[in-house]
Amino acid sequence: MGYQTILLDMDGTVLDTLRDLWASTNAVLRELGHPERTLDEIRSYVGNGAANQIRRAMPEGSGEQELAEALRRYQAHYAAHCRDHTRPYDGVVPALAALNAAGKKLAVVSNKPDRAVKLLSAEHFGALLHAAVGETPGCRRKPAPDSVFAALAALDAPRRGAVYVGDSEVDVETARNAGLPLIAVSWGFRGRAALEAAGAETIVDTPEELLALCLE
Numbered sequence: 001m002g003y004q005t006i007l008l009d010m011d012g013t014v015l016d017t018l019r020d021l022w023a024s025t026n027a028v029l030r031e032l033g034h035p036e037r038t039l040d041e042i043r044s045y046v047g048n049g050a051a052n053q054i055r056r057a058m059p060e061g062s063g064e065q066e067l068a069e070a071l072r073r074y075q076a077h078y079a080a081h082c083r084d085h086t087r088p089y090d091g092v093v094p095a096l097a098a099l100n101a102a103g104k105k106l107a108v109v110s111n112k113p114d115r116a117v118k119l120l121s122a123e124h125f126g127a128l129l130h131a132a133v134g135e136t137p138g139c140r141r142k143p144a145p146d147s148v149f150a151a152l153a154a155l156d157a158p159r160r161g162a163v164y165v166g167d168s169e170v171d172v173e174t175a176r177n178a179g180l181p182l183i184a185v186s187w188g189f190r191g192r193a194a195l196e197a198a199g200a201e202t203i204v205d206t207p208e209e210l211l212a213l214c215l216e
Contacts, residue, residue, distance in 0.1 A: 012188030091207035
């Protein structure tokens with residue numbers, strides 16, 4: 001396939017962040033006197049940015065002022081605890097190392113706050129990832145293609161020869177909106193059935209399969 005640039009989603013693709021997302025969401029719900037959410041509920045809420053995640057987790061009918069306060073508390077808690085349980089999926093680090101050795105350009109693109117994206121990228125992957133782009137003011141979150149284009153610019157790489165890798169329906173739409181081919185991964189937050197229903201045509205089950213496709 002000749003991919004020279006690989007752009008990767010973060011949550012559910014290279015990092016298993018779910019337990020920290022769950023813990024921070026429930027910490028805020030407890031503080032505000034609301035029922036907590038299950039791990040599977042949080043799994044279904046993530047992918048469209050922190051604001052949408054909190055809106056889904058809060059009780060139906062919550063006002064905009066309360067939602068804004070919940071989001072503020074969540075962002076503060078997650079910033080302090082985003083490293084508690086988060087870890088790379090098995091096989092991801094060796095795959096990224098092999099892609100580096102092959103001269104590929106690599107970046108992570110996420111709807112997480114930009115500060116958390118850069119912190120987690122540096123801590124878990126160091127120089128294996130050459131750019132890390134998160135949500136910032138003025139840059140529309142995925143599935144808009146803005147952050148994908150920002151990552152390509154940071155890598156000084158053209159769209160031609162680039163591929164987008166992700167684990168969710170949002171990622172399927174993001175690749176489509178950016179005009180990039182997609183490799184979907186089944187080990188993340190959504191699973192193969194949801195990816196197929198969203199229209200993903202190429203799905204891999206292990207980082208080793210992802211590596212093989214990117215090196216073809």
